Each structure stands twice: as C-alpha cells, then as structure tokens.
Amino acid sequence: MGPAPETLINLTVSDLLLPDRNEWDIAKIHQILPFEEQRILAIKPSLTGAPDKLSWLSTDTGEYSTKTGYAAVLSSRSTEAGEARATAERSTFDWRKNVWKLQTTPKIKLFIWKTLHGAIPTGEALRSRGINVDGLCKRCKLPESIDHLLFQCSYARQVWTSAPVYPSIEYSGSIELRSSWPDLCSKKTLPPTGVSIGALAPWIVWQLWLARNKLVFEDKIITIEEVLSKAVASAREWITSQDHLTQPTRLIAPPTMLQADYVLLRTDAAWNESLNLAGLGWMTKRQGRESSFSSIAQHVATPLAAEGLALREALLKCRDMGLSKIRCESDSAILIKAINANSPLVGLYGILADINSIASSFDSISFNWISRERNGKADGLAKNVLSSELAVMAAPNTV
Numbered sequence: 453m454g455p456a457p458e459t460l461i462n463l464t465v466s467d468l469l470l471p472d473r474n475e476w477d478i479a480k481i482h483q484i485l486p487f488e489e490q491r492i493l494a495i496k497p498s499l500t501g502a503p504d505k506l507s508w509l510s511t512d513t514g515e516y517s518t519k520t521g522y523a524a525v526l527s528s529r530s531t532e533a534g535e536a537r538a539t540a541e542r543s544t545f546d547w548r549k550n551v552w553k554l555q556t557t558p559k560i561k562l563f564i565w566k567t568l569h570g571a572i573p574t575g576e577a578l579r580s581r582g583i584n585v586d587g588l589c590k591r592c593k594l595p596e597s598i599d600h601l602l603f604q605c606s607y608a609r610q611v612w613t614s615a616p617v618y619p620s621i622e623y624s625g626s627i628e629l630r631s632s633w634p635d636l637c638s639k640k641t642l643p644p645t646g647v648s649i650g651a652l653a654p655w656i657v658w659q660l661w662l663a664r665n666k667l668v669f670e671d672k673i674i675t676i677e678e679v680l681s682k683a684v685a686s687a688r689e690w691i692t693s694q695d696h697l698t699q700p701t702r703l704i705a706p707p708t709m710l711q712a713d714y715v716l717l718r719t720d721a722a723w724n725e726s727l728n729l730a731g732l733g734w735m736t737k738r739q740g741r742e743s744s745f746s747s748i749a750q751h752v753a754t755p756l757a758a759e760g761l762a763l764r765e766a767l768l769k770c771r772d773m774g775l776s777k778i779r780c781e782s783d784s785a786i787l788i789k790a791i792n793a794n795s796p797l798v799g800l801y802g803i804l805a806d807i808n809s810i811a812s813s814f815d816s817i818s819f820n821w822i823s824r825e826r827n828g829k830a831d832g833l834a835k836n837v838l839s840s841e842l843a844v845m846a847a848p849n850t851v
C-alpha cells in the first residue's frame with residue numbers, strides 16, 4: 453500500500469464502525485483497508501458499549517505484568533503461551549459482587565465499571581489522548597486523575613469522611629479506588645437515612661462525578677452536604693421503586709412457582725478454522741420443556757471466541773424472552789473461569805464485557821462448567837448449523 457491519502461490521515465477505529473451500531477462497516481473496510489479486512493472483522497466490538505481498553509498481547513489475560521514486559525524487551529521472540537499463562541497476574545477483584553450485583557441503577561453500575569477500568573474522561577485522561585486541556589482539578593489545581601477526583605481531592609475526602617455510614621470512612625495519605633472499593637461497599641448506611649439495602653458508595657461516586665461536571669461545564673458549586681443528601685435521596689428513591697416492583701410477585705408467587713421460572717441454559721460452539729466460521733448452539737430447559745436455538749457467526753478467530761459468542765447470543769435471547777433466573781452451563785472451562793473471576797481474555801474483551809452487562813439484567817444467574825458429554829445437545833445444534841452453512845456455501849450457485 454502507498455502512503456495514506458490526506459483524507460484518511462486522521463482515521464480512527466470508530467470511523468470503521470457503522471454509525472449508531474457497534475458493527476463494522478464492511479464496505480468501508482473493504483475500500484480503505486482491504487488487506488486487513490479479515491483481521492479487523494475477527495475483532496468483535498462490544499454490543500453493550502463497553503469502553504475501549506488497551507490490551508497487552510504478551511499475556512492471555514491482556515493485563516500488563518512487569519515480568520512479561522521485561523521478557524518482551526529481552527527477547528523479540530514471542531513469549532511461550534504456557535510461560536505467559538504462569539506469569540500473568542490474576543486479578544482477585546470480584547467484579548460480579550463489587551460492580552454488577554450492587555444495589556443501584558444499571559447506569560451507575562456501568563459508570564463504576566468504567567471508573568474501575570480507568571475509562572472516564574477526567575482531565576488527565578483527556579490530556580493523555582492529546583486533547584488540549586490543562587488536565588487539572590478545577591477545585592485544587594492538582595492533576596485530575598480518577599483517584600484524585602473521587603478520593604484524593606480534599607473536596608472528595610470531605611464527602612467520604614462525612615458520609616453517614618458505619619464504620620465511618622477515615623483515610624489518610626493516598627487511597628486507590630480499586631483496592632478500597634470492596635471495603636467502601638461493605639459499609640452500612642446509618643439510620644435515619646432510609647437506605648436499608650445496598651451500599652451508599654456507588655451513589656456517592658456518581659454524585660461526585662455529577663458535581664464535578666456541574667463545576668467544569670456550568671461553573672456551579674455543589675456543596676459537600678448537597679452531594680451527600682443527593683446520594684442518600686437517590687438511593688432511597690431507587691429502593692422504594694424496587695420494593696414496588698418486587699413485592700407483588702413475592703406475595704403472590706408460592707415457593708414452587710419461583711422454582712418453575714428457573715431456566716437451564718446450555719451453550720456450545722463449533723468452529724471452522726479455514727473459514728473462520730462458527731456455529732452457535734444452545735438449548736433452554738424449563739419445567740421439563742426443551743427449546744433449541746442456533747445461529748451462525750462469521751469472522752470468528754478462535755474456538756474460544758466462538759464459545760463466548762454462543763453464550764452472548766444465548767443470553768441476549770433469554771433476556772429478550774423475559775427470563776429472569778438462569779443457570780448457564782458450558783463445557784469451555786476457560787470461558788467459565790474467566791467470567792466467574794472476571795479476568796480478561798485477549799480477543800474476548802468486548803464479548804466478556806457484554807456477557808457481564810447482560811448478566812446483570814437477570815434476577816439470578818450462575819455460570820457453571822459441565823463435561824462435553826453432558827453438553828451433547830448444544831454441541832449437536834452448533835455442529836448442525838455449521839455443517840448446513842458449509843453445505844450451502846459449497847453448493848453451486850443456482851438461480
């Protein structure tokens with residue numbers, strides 16, 4: 453390829469996605485980057501708008517570790533997969549408990565998730581992307597990092613230490629969001645706030661962000677007392693709306709009915725390496741009634757991606773069907789382990805983020821590994837849909 457034409461110099465990844473949809477613009481890719489088409493299409497963007505994330509390719513989790521960084525510098529040869537797996541730093545952070553299962557709105561959950569991934573547009577983040585801002589906290593003129601904005605700034609510090617929680621929040625020196633978050637969420641909210649379930653911390657983080665935006669964009673100062681009273685009021689309002697939603701079903705439904713709306717979901721995938729084509733199969737079983745589903749996915753780079761896509765498709769379908777209690781079973785141990793530990797997998801970032809995001813919309817969900825033998829039904833569905841697709845492709849064109 454020759455040098456890029458002037459109109460394409462500032463091309464970014466988002467220019468290759470269809471507007472309003474998280475799908476690749478195939479015609480555009482074909483026109484601009486025809487040689488990279490297959491590699492681009494094999495990257496599956498998140499359907500639920502997960503924020504972009506840098507991925508370190510020398511570990512299978514995509515998380516950077518100094519050891520693999522050092523190894524990459526010393527040797528230009530690629531690190532052996534087994535070695536990388538052994539050295540990869542496993543995150544012990546429980547994402548399900550500390551983010552997706554929080555008693556708060558989906559909007560705040562997503563915000564917390566982005567915050568913990570360093571993906572909210574603070575001054576420092578904007579500067580690092582080359583945007584011409586001073587990158588400083590508007591209150592104290594120190595660099596506005598996420599930790600600064602939400603904890604270290606004296607304004608944030610006063611909000612936290614005044615919060616009506618037990619045990620009260622006290623900190624000195626530096627505090628880092630990810631390591632402190634589980635502890636902040638474990639605090640009980642004191643009466644008479646009326647916040648009887650869940651933690652106050654997510655609501656406080658959200659109000660700190662809103663107060664920051666009021667100051668930055670409207671020059672409006674929100675007091676520390678206002679931040680806390682808004683956090684308490686919105687938490688209480690949400691809890692009341694939840695009671696309203698859940699109480700009638702709890703009262704009417706006898707225990708056996710609760711058992712009856714529980715659904716077993718088994719997923720599997722079949723993968724054709726030369727065509728990067730995958731058959732996705734899944735079955736649901738409730739009250740002894742079985743239903744089968746399958747679909748085809750193109751540009752699938754690995755069998756693991758195929759397994760992930762099968763589970764994502766199945767969960768979307770279950771959500772659309774209005775199912776609320778799901779037990780997911782798959783014979784992919786790597787996938788199940790990655791979901792339960794919320795550890796990243798290279799190439800599956802968007803898919804795993806979607807699975808987590810969709811999972812949070814169910815009342816109850818669990819992810820379980822089963823043997824291949826027990827997953828025969830879903831396996832058959834995946835293989836069938838793949839082989840009939842291959843048969844159609846192999847057939848001579850008929851009018």
Ligand SMILES: [Zn+2]
Pocket residue numbers: 589590591592593594600604605606607
């Ligand atoms: Zn500050």
